[in-house]
Amino acid sequence: MTASGDGGSATDPSRSGPGDATDELCDVHLVHEDAVHEALREQEDPEHLTYLADTFQILANPTRLQIVDALSKRELCVCDLAAVVGVSQSAVSHHLRQLRQMKIVRYRKDGRMAYYRLDDEHIASLFAIGLQHVRE
Amino acid sequence: MTASGDGGSATDPSRSGPGDATDELCDVHLVHEDAVHEALREQEDPEHLTYLADTFQILANPTRLQIVDALSKRELCVCDLAAVVGVSQSAVSHHLRQLRQMKIVRYRKDGRMAYYRLDDEHIASLFAIGLQHVRE
DNA sequence: CGCATATATGAACACTTTCTCATATGTTTC
DNA sequence: GAAACATATGAGAAAGTGTTCATATATGCG
Numbered sequence: 001m002t003a004s005g006d007g008g009s010a011t012d013p014s015r016s017g018p019g020d021a022t023d024e025l026c027d028v029h030l031v032h033e034d035a036v037h038e039a040l041r042e043q044e045d046p047e048h049l050t051y052l053a054d055t056f057q058i059l060a061n062p063t064r065l066q067i068v069d070a071l072s073k074r075e076l077c078v079c080d081l082a083a084v085v086g087v088s089q090s091a092v093s094h095h096l097r098q099l100r101q102m103k104i105v106r107y108r109k110d111g112r113m114a115y116y117r118l119d120d121e122h123i124a125s126l127f128a129i130g131l132q133h134v135r136e
Numbered sequence: 137m138t139a140s141g142d143g144g145s146a147t148d149p150s151r152s153g154p155g156d157a158t159d160e161l162c163d164v165h166l167v168h169e170d171a172v173h174e175a176l177r178e179q180e181d182p183e184h185l186t187y188l189a190d191t192f193q194i195l196a197n198p199t200r201l202q203i204v205d206a207l208s209k210r211e212l213c214v215c216d217l218a219a220v221v222g223v224s225q226s227a228v229s230h231h232l233r234q235l236r237q238m239k240i241v242r243y244r245k246d247g248r249m250a251y252y253r254l255d256d257e258h259i260a261s262l263f264a265i266g267l268q269h270v271r272e
Numbered sequence: 273c274g275c276a277t278a279t280a281t282g283a284a285c286a287c288t289t290t291c292t293c294a295t296a297t298g299t300t301t302c
Numbered sequence: 303g304a305a306a307c308a309t310a311t312g313a314g315a316a317a318g319t320g321t322t323c324a325t326a327t328a329t330g331c332g
Contacts, residue, residue: 003201019220027295031213031215031216031249031278032213032216035210035212035216036212036219036220038210038214039206039209039210039212039216039220040220042209043205043206043220044201044202044205044267045200045203046198048267048270049198049201049202049205050198051270052201052266052267052269053195053196053197053198053200053201054196054264055235055266055269055270056192056193056195056196056201056266057191057192057193057196057289059189059196060189060192060193060195060196061189061289061290062182062185062186062189063178064189065185065188065192066179066180066182066185066190069179069180069185070175070179073174073178073294074166074171074175076171076172076175076296077167077168077307077308077309078308078310079167079307079308079309080162080167080168080171080172081190083172083180084172084176084179086173087291088291088292089308089309089310090291090292090293090309090310090311091291091292092309093308093309093310093311094290094291094310094311095290096309096310097310097311102140103269107244109298109309111299111300111301111308112298112299112300112307112308112309113167113309114154114308114309114310115307119179120269120272122265122266122268122269122272123269125265126262126265126266126269127188129258129261129262129265130188130191130192130258131184131188132258133188133191133239133256133258134184134187134188134191134257135184136256136258167308193319197319197320199320199321213278213279214278214279214280215277215278215279224319224321224322224323225278225279225280226279226280226281226321226322226323226324227320227321227322228279229279229280229281230276230280230281230320230321231320232279232280233280233281245329246328247278247329248277248278248279248328248329248330249278249279249329250278250279250280273327273332274331274332275330275331275332276312276329276330276331276332277328277329277330277331278326278327278328278329278330279326279327279328280325280326280328281325281326281327282323282324282325282326283322283323283324283325284322284323285318285320285321285322285323286319286320286321287320287321288318288319288320289316289317289318289319289321290315290316290318291314291315291316291317292313292314292315292332293312293313293314294311294312294313295310295311295312295313296309296310296311296312297308297309297310297311298307298308298310299305299306299307299308299309300304300305300307300308300311300320301304301305301306301307302303302304302305
C-alpha cells in the first residue's frame with residue numbers, strides 16, 4: 001500500500017531571497033516555491049491519508065461495491081449476500097471481513113446467522129457521490 | 137459469477153411469494169428470499185459499479201491522495217507536485233495519468249508546464265467525506 | 273539549430289490482492 | 303453427543319499494482 005519513496009521532508013530553513021540558492025525539496029527544481037511551501041504546510045496527516053487509501057482500496061472492488069449497494073437499502077445475512085452478488089459464501093465472507101476491518105460494514109449475530117449493514121452514513125455518502133461522479 | 141460446485145438445492149416450496157420460480161440463484165440456500173429478490177431487482181448497473189471500483193482504486197494510494205489533497209486547494213504543476221508529495225517526477229506523472237484517466241484531475245497546458253487541478257466537485261466531496269470517516 | 277527544461281511513457285521487478293479449496297468455529301436440532 | 307448448518311479463516315496460485323530506470327516528446331531560450 002504505502003511503499004512511498006523517500007520521506008523527503010522539507011522546509012529548508014536556509015532558503016531565502018532570490019538567486020540561485022538550491023531550491024530543492026526533492027530532486028526537482030521548484031517552479032512555484034510559495035505554492036509548494038503552502039501545500040506542504042497544509043498537508044493532511046500522512047497517517048490519515050494512508051488509512052483513507054486503505055479504505056478506498058477496500059471499496060475498489062465491484063463485488064464489494066455490490067455488497068455495499070445491497071446493504072445500503074437493507075440488512076442481509078452472509079448467505080443472502082452470496083446469492084445477491086453471485087459468488088461463493090467463502091468469497092463473500094472474505095470480502096465482509098475486509099469491509100468490517102475498515103469499518104465500512106458492521107453486523108449483529110442472531111443465532112448462527114450474521115446480519116450485515118453499512119457502518120455509518122459516511123459510507124452511504126461515499127457510495128452515492130461516487131455513483132454521481134460515474135454517471136456524469 | 138462462476139457458480140460451480142455442488143448443487144445442494146433444497147428448495148423450500150412452502151415459502152410463499154409471487155412465484156419467481158428461482159429458488160436457487162447461486163449455490164447456497166436462500167434464507168431470506170424476499171430480501172434477496174428485492175436486492176437483485178434494485179441492483180445498480182454492474183458497469184457503473186465496475187467503473188466506480190476503478191475510480192476508488194485510483195484513489196486507493198497515499199501518494200495519489202496527497203496529490204488530491206494538494207490540488208483540492210490550488211492548482212500545481214507536475215514539478216511542484218513532485219516536491220510536495222516527495223516522489224520523483226516520473227512517479228508523479230504516472231500517478232497523474234491514472235488520475236486523469238478516471239477524471240479525477242484535469243490540467244491545462246501553458247508552454248511546457250502542465251497545471252493540474254481536481255476535475256470536479258464530486259472528487260473534493262469524496263475526499264472530504266472520506267477524511268471525516270477516517271477521523272471518527 | 274542545439275541544449276536545457278518540463279512532462280509523458282514503456283519495461284521490469286518487488287510487493288499486494290483475489291480467488292478457490294480445505295478446514296475451523298460456533299449454533300441449532302435431534 | 304452427533305449431525306447439519308451458517309459463517310470465518312488460512313494457504314497458495316494467478317493476476318494486478320507502484321516504483322524506478324531509461325527514454326521519448328515538446329516547448330523555450332540563446
